[in-house]
Amino acid sequence: MGGWKMEVTKMAIYMAFPVTLFHLFNQPELFEGWVTQVRRELYPPENKMHREEIQECIRKMREKDDKKLLQLLEEEKKKHLV
Known part of the structure; x- marks a missing residue:
């Protein structure tokens, strides 16, 4: 087995990998056009x-x-009057 340095490195990779992917794939520029298009289809401007x-x-x-x-x-x- 490795020493504590290897364990710290593995933990850093385990934590950095999902955080990096989250940062890369959740950029507003990537889906801003799509969200705008869907919003206009669902809620068209009022005529x-x-x-x-x-x-x-x-x-x-x-x-x-x-x-x-x-x-x-x-x-x-009428009913009450009669």
């Missing part, structure tokens, strides 16, 4: 026309729900 269509749809749905609720309230009111 003003799409936003207006969504707001209009929400408004129509709320109006529809309000009309339905008013109708139900009037029916209940």
Whole structure:
């Protein structure tokens, strides 16, 4: 077997190898373009026309729900008056 110098050398290699690989393969420049592309695919920039269509749809749905609720309230009111 080797002496303590060999054991210290082996331990240094065991510790330096993964740290070095981590440093080499986790450079932001290596995957920055890929991350940007995926982010744009998942969350495209907001289009003003799409936003207006969504707001209009929400408004129509709320109006529809309000009309339905008013109708139900009037029916209940008629039931209590009779």
